[in-house]
Amino acid sequence: SSGTDRELRAPICCILGHVDAGKTKLLDCIRHSNVQGVEAGGITQQIGATYLPVENIRERTSLKAEATIKVPGLLVIDTPGHQSFSNMRLRGSSLCDVAVVVVDITQGLEKQTIESIGLLKRRDVKFVVALNKVDRLYGWKTCPNAPIVKALKSQSDDVQREFKWRVAEVVTQLKECGFNSALYYENKKIKEVVNIVPTSAVSGEGIPDLLLLLVRWVPEIMMEKLTYADTVECTVLEVNEVKEFGTTIDVVLINGALKKGDQIVVCTKQGPVTTSIRHLLTPYPLKELRAKGSYERHEELKAAQGVKIVARGVQHALAGTSLIVVKPGHDLEQAEAAAMQE
Numbered sequence: 001s002s003g004t005d006r007e008l009r010a011p012i013c014c015i016l017g018h019v020d021a022g023k024t025k026l027l028d029c030i031r032h033s034n035v036q037g038v039e040a041g042g043i044t045q046q047i048g049a050t051y052l053p054v055e056n057i058r059e060r061t062s063l064k065a066e067a068t069i070k071v072p073g074l075l076v077i078d079t080p081g082h083q084s085f086s087n088m089r090l091r092g093s094s095l096c097d098v099a100v101v102v103v104d105i106t107q108g109l110e111k112q113t114i115e116s117i118g119l120l121k122r123r124d125v126k127f128v129v130a131l132n133k134v135d136r137l138y139g140w141k142t143c144p145n146a147p148i149v150k151a152l153k154s155q156s157d158d159v160q161r162e163f164k165w166r167v168a169e170v171v172t173q174l175k176e177c178g179f180n181s182a183l184y185y186e187n188k189k190i191k192e193v194v195n196i197v198p199t200s201a202v203s204g205e206g207i208p209d210l211l212l213l214l215v216r217w218v219p220e221i222m223m224e225k226l227t228y229a230d231t232v233e234c235t236v237l238e239v240n241e242v243k244e245f246g247t248t249i250d251v252v253l254i255n256g257a258l259k260k261g262d263q264i265v266v267c268t269k270q271g272p273v274t275t276s277i278r279h280l281l282t283p284y285p286l287k288e289l290r291a292k293g294s295y296e297r298h299e300e301l302k303a304a305q306g307v308k309i310v311a312r313g314v315q316h317a318l319a320g321t322s323l324i325v326v327k328p329g330h331d332l333e334q335a336e337a338a339a340m341q342e
């Protein structure tokens with residue numbers, strides 16, 4: 001088949017990089033939110049999941065209405081860059097389809113940038129580099145939310161020269177990590193050579209480029225992987241108490257569908273816990289799963305989504321483990337064994 005009639009799910013895109021490279025701020029710029037501003041010490045300490053519907057992406061990229069986007073949206077996973085949270089970077093990189101490695105252009109590749117690239121390399125996860133903080137180049141003239149090529153054209157020769165040598169530096173550093181890379185608008189081999197997208201999370205230059213690249217390039221390189229499948233694939237992020245609902249678990253639904261009332265099994269240190277989904281919640285689009293707020297209720301949800309599940313007995317569910325759905329008539333023991341794997 002031509003592939004045009006396939007149902008694609010939203011790609012799961014993990015944001016990785018060194019502490020303070022601007023991962024959360026980039027997401028804030030895309031969502032028009034201020035998650036970074038309220039983090040303790042400006043440091044991310046948890047994994048976040050945000051659904052970006054395709055309509056918002058269209059709006060940000062000024063794509064013509066008739067231009068096709070093959071995916072319904074992007075599920076973006078924010079991770080901490082602080083060295084002590086390598087477990088969360090591992091978790092994020094394990095459940096994503098693609099990654100954005102955020103690099104501060106004034107710093108180049110740093111310790112956790114290299115660690116993150118190593119994680120992606122090991123799992124053979126494709127990634128793009130967001131070369132962030134271009135507005136910090138000395139003398140940068142702000143062009144709010146402009147495509148990067150346009151923004152660069154309005155810079156002085158000095159700024160353009162500094163930009164060029166800093167890009168060259170990062171290209172050299174990526175080469176040392178084993179990757180060929182190029183500015184995405186000069187890249188002729190987008191399947192083999194890592195795309196670099198210069199951005200500013202403060203003034204928004206390059207943000208349209210980053211979003212457009214993700215929604216176009218990702219389905220192109222992994223049509224098969226993004227084809228919606230019925231088999232549930234679901235990873236637990238964390239356990240949360242929510243006033244209105246009691247104990248909830250935040251999960252990333254990678255594939256398949258979850259229904260209210262589904263029998264599920266989660267993994268705890270004490271063994272498998274079998275329970276059922278009492279409520280199926282999501283944050284509103286562009287809101288983060290980890291942010292406190294109001295939730296939308298659903299009878300059924302299809303992947304990919306960040307989901308909050310209300311269920312009895314899940315308070316000891318372990319982060320990073322799989323949540324298993326027991327279909328009517330299926331073997332519970334087998335499901336329990338699957339939940340306890342890894």
Ligand code: GTP
Binds near residue numbers: 021203
């Ligand atoms: P961790 O999650 O703690 O690893 O950090 P992070 O990568 O999410 O970086 P964060 O978004 O917390 O940004 C760190 C600091 O850099 C904040 O003070 C941001 O305002 C600033 N910052 C981020 N992006 C940019 C940018 O593009 N330009 C400028 N000038 N500052 C930025």
Ligand code: MG
Binds near residue numbers: 025044
């Ligand atoms: Mg952050």
Ligand code: NA
Binds near residue numbers: 019
């Ligand atoms: Na930070």
